[in-house]
Amino acid sequence: MATPTSNAGNSDDPTSGDNDGGGLMKMGWRSIEGLGKRAQKALALEKKHLFWETQPVEQFKDRDNEDLLEGPIDPPQDVSEVRKDPYNLPKQYEWCTCDIGSDEIMSEIYNLLTSNYVEDDENMFRFDYSTDFLRWALRPPGFFPSWHIGVRVKVTKRLVAFITGVPAHIRVRDKVVLMAEINFLCVHKKLRSKRLAPVLIKEVTRRVHLENIWQAVYTAGVVLPTPVATCQYWHRSLNPKKLIDVGFSRLGARMTMSRTIKLYRLPDAAATPGFREMERHDVPAVRRLLRNYLNQFIVAPHFSEDDIEHWLLPKENVVNSYVVENPESHEITDFCSFYTLPSTILGNPNHTFLKAAYSYYNIATSTPLLQLMNDALIMAKRKDYDVFNALDIMHNHSFLKQLKFGPGDGHLHYYLYNYRIKGVMKPSELGLVLL
Numbered sequence: 001m002a003t004p005t006s007n008a009g010n011s012d013d014p015t016s017g018d019n020d021g022g023g024l025m026k027m028g029w030r031s032i033e034g035l036g037k038r039a040q041k042a043l044a045l046e047k048k049h050l051f052w053e054t055q056p057v058e059q060f061k062d063r064d065n066e067d068l069l070e071g072p073i074d075p076p077q078d079v080s081e082v083r084k085d086p087y088n089l090p091k092q093y094e095w096c097t098c099d100i101g102s103d104e105i106m107s108e109i110y111n112l113l114t115s116n117y118v119e120d121d122e123n124m125f126r127f128d129y130s131t132d133f134l135r136w137a138l139r140p141p142g143f144f145p146s147w148h149i150g151v152r153v154k155v156t157k158r159l160v161a162f163i164t165g166v167p168a169h170i171r172v173r174d175k176v177v178l179m180a181e182i183n184f185l186c187v188h189k190k191l192r193s194k195r196l197a198p199v200l201i202k203e204v205t206r207r208v209h210l211e212n213i214w215q216a217v218y219t220a221g222v223v224l225p226t227p228v229a230t231c232q233y234w235h236r237s238l239n240p241k242k243l244i245d246v247g248f249s250r251l252g253a254r255m256t257m258s259r260t261i262k263l264y265r266l267p268d269a270a271a272t273p274g275f276r277e278m279e280r281h282d283v284p285a286v287r288r289l290l291r292n293y294l295n296q297f298i299v300a301p302h303f304s305e306d307d308i309e310h311w312l313l314p315k316e317n318v319v320n321s322y323v324v325e326n327p328e329s330h331e332i333t334d335f336c337s338f339y340t341l342p343s344t345i346l347g348n349p350n351h352t353f354l355k356a357a358y359s360y361y362n363i364a365t366s367t368p369l370l371q372l373m374n375d376a377l378i379m380a381k382r383k384d385y386d387v388f389n390a391l392d393i394m395h396n397h398s399f400l401k402q403l404k405f406g407p408g409d410g411h412l413h414y415y416l417y418n419y420r421i422k423g424v425m426k427p428s429e430l431g432l433v434l435l
Contacts, residue, residue, distance in 0.1 A: 051198045056418040058226040066422075070173070072214065073418050082209045087202050089151060090194055095203070098148040098162070100138050106131045108159040109150075114344075117186045124247055125343040125354060133340065136318050137183070137435050141306040142167050146207050147180070151196060160188040163200040165208055169302040170217055170432065171294075172421060176302045180208045181434060182218040182417075205417075216417035217299075219434050227413040228299070229425040231391045234405035236377060237264045238357075239386040246345050246354065248387065249406075264404060268382075270375035272367050278321035278335070283308050285332035286323065293363040297394065297431030298421070299414075312337055312361070319360065322379060324367050333366035336376045338388065339435070359390035360433055370399045377403065393430045 053059065056073040086095045099105050113129050138148060143166050151161035165180040182204060187196045208216065235249075240260045243249045251260060278286065287308045294300035301307070312321045317340050324334035337360040345351045357380045364372045380388050390396050390405060391412065399405075414430065 051201075052225045057224075057415065058228075058420050060226050063226060063424075068420060068422075070421050071175075071419065073420055074214070076212070076214045077209065079210060079212050083206055087199050087206065089196070089199060092154055093151050093160070093194075093196075094154050096150040096152050096159075097146055098150045098159075099145070100135055100148055103131075105159075106134065109134065109162060112159050112162055112188065113184065113186055116188050117184070124346055124348075126346060128342045128344045128353075130317065130340075130342075132315065132318050136310075136315060138164055138166060140166050140168070140310050141304070144207070144211060146210075147204060149200065149204055149207070151200070160191055161196050161200060162186045163204050165204050165216070167211075167213065168217070169304075169307075170215075171300050171302045172416075172419065173298060177215050177419065178213055179419075180204075180213055180216040180417075182216050183435060215419045217432070217434065218415050218417070219412050220415065221410060221412060223413060224415060226415075227424065228416050228421055229393075229414040229427060229430045231393050231412050231414070231427045231430065233408040233410065233412065234390050234392060234396075234400045235408055236388040236390070236403060236405040237386075238266070238377065238381045238388055240264045242351060242354075242386055246348050246351050248354065266374070266378050266381050268378070270378050271371060272324050272334070272375050274325040274327050274333075275322060275375050276325060277314055278312065278323050278337075280309070280313060282323050282332055283313070286312060286321075286335050289332065289335050289363045289365070290361060294431045298425050298429045299416075300431030320357075320379065320383070321360075322376065324372070326366070334364050334372055336362040336372050338376060338380060340385075341435075354387070355385045357385045357388045359388070359396060362394070362396075369395060370402055373399045374403060391433070392427045393433070394428065397428060 058073070062068055089095065098109060100109075110129065110131060113134075114126060117127060117129075147165040149163050150159050152159055163182070163185045165182050168179055168181045169176050170179045171177075182201075185197060185200060187194075187200070205216075208214075237243050237249060237260075240249070240263075241257060244251055244257070244260070251257065255263075283305050287303060287305050290303055290308070294302075303311070312319065314321050319337065319339045321335070321337040323332045325331070326333055338357040339360050341356055341358055343354045343356065345354055359373075359376075362369065362373060362376070377388055388405075390400065392400065400407075414425075414432070414434075
C-alpha cells in the first residue's frame with residue numbers, strides 16, 4: 001500500500017495532493033481474470049475471514065454437514081427492527097447516496113473505479129467502466145437509489161469509497177428469491193488500512209434489509225466463506241496481433257504472427273439464416289427462450305419482460321444481442337449476447353484501448369450452439385472487439401475449445417448471502433452471469 005502523500009492544506013484527505021500520479025493504481029495483467037482477482041481482494045479482510053465468520057454465510061466447517069437444510073440461514077427480521085441509522089465511519093468521513101443520474105457524480109464514480117477498483121503489479125491495463133455501462137448496471141427495473149452508496153471526506157467532499165446493490169429475482173432450484181446483487185466494492189488504495197470495506201458491506205446490508213430483502217448474491221476473485229460455485233474465464237483472440245503487441249497474449253511455440261492471424265481468422269458474415277440484431281418486439285420471445293433454457297440450472301435469474309428489455313436490448317458499446325428468426329415461420333428460435341468491458345492500455349506507444357466482449361446469455365434450440373457462438377464471434381470482430389471472454393458456466397464448455405478459446409489462469413467464485421445450498425455447483429449447473 002502506498003504511503004499517503006502529505007497535504008498541508010488538508011490532513012484529513014490522504015487521497016489528495018498526488019503530484020506524481022501516485023493516486024492512480026499501478027496495475028497490469030496477463031489475463032482478464034487477473035484483474036478480477038484483484039478487484040475485490042478488499043473483501044478478504046483477514047486471513048481467517050474474521051469478518052465473514054460473523055455473517056450469515058455458509059462456513060467452511062459446515063460444508064459437509066448433511067443436517068443443515070437448504071434455504072435462508074437466518075430468518076427475516078421485522079423491518080421495524082432494522083437499524084435506522086447508518087453505521088459509524090471514522091470521524092473524518094461521511095456517507096453519501098450517489099445519484100447515478102448526475103453526470104458530475106458519475107464522473108467521480110468513474111474516476112474512483114478507474115484508479116482504485118483493480119490493481120496489479122505489471123502496470124499494463126486498467127478497466128475502463130464507461131458511464132453508460134455503469135448506468136446500465138446500476139439502474140435495472142425496481143432499483144433503489146439508496147443502494148448506490150459512497151463515502152466522502154468531510155472537508156473536501158472527495159469520493160473515496162463506493163459499494164452498490166441492485167435487486168434481482170434469483171431462482172434457487174424451485175424457489176424464486178428476491179435478492180440484492182452486490183457489486184463495485186471499491187476503497188481508495190490509500191484508505192485500505194482504515195478497514196472501510198467491512199463497514200461498507202454492513203451498510204449496504206442494512207439498506208437492503210430496510211427494503212425487506214434478506215438474501216444477496218455476489219462474486220469475487222478470492223476465496224471467502226464459502227463459494228457455491230467456482231468458474232474459470234476463457235479467452236478467444238479476435239485481434240491476435242494487437243493482443244500480442246500489448247502483452248495480453250504471447251506468440252505460441254513454433255508459431256509465426258502470420259500463422260497466428262490465420263488461425264484466429266473469422267468469416268465476414270454470420271452463417272445462420274435469420275440471424276439479426278434483437279429488437280424491442282422480440283422481448284416476449286426472448287423471455288420465453290430464456291425462461292425455458294435457464295430452468296435446467298440450479299441457480300439462475302428469473303427475468304421479467306422489463307428485465308429482458310433492460311438487460312438485453314442492444315445498447316451501443318454496452319450490450320449486444322442477436323436472435324435467429326426462422327425465415328418461414330418468423331419464430332424466434334435462438335439467442336446470443338455479449339456485454340462490453342474495455343480497458344485502457346498503459347505505457348504502449350501504439351495502442352491505448354483494449355475492447356473486450358464478455359459472453360452473456362446464449363440459447364440454441366434450432367441452431368447448433370457452436371455455430372451460434374461462432375456467429376457471435378463474427379459480430380464482435382465486425383464491431384472491432386479485440387478479445388471475446390466467456391466463463392465455463394451453463395453450456396459454454398461445449399464450444400470453448402472448438403472455437404479456439406484458451407483457458408485463463410484465474411477463477412471467479414460465486415457466493416450467496418444468508419442462503420445455503422447443499423454441495424458445490426459445477427460451473428455447468430450455474431445459469432447466472434454477474435457483471
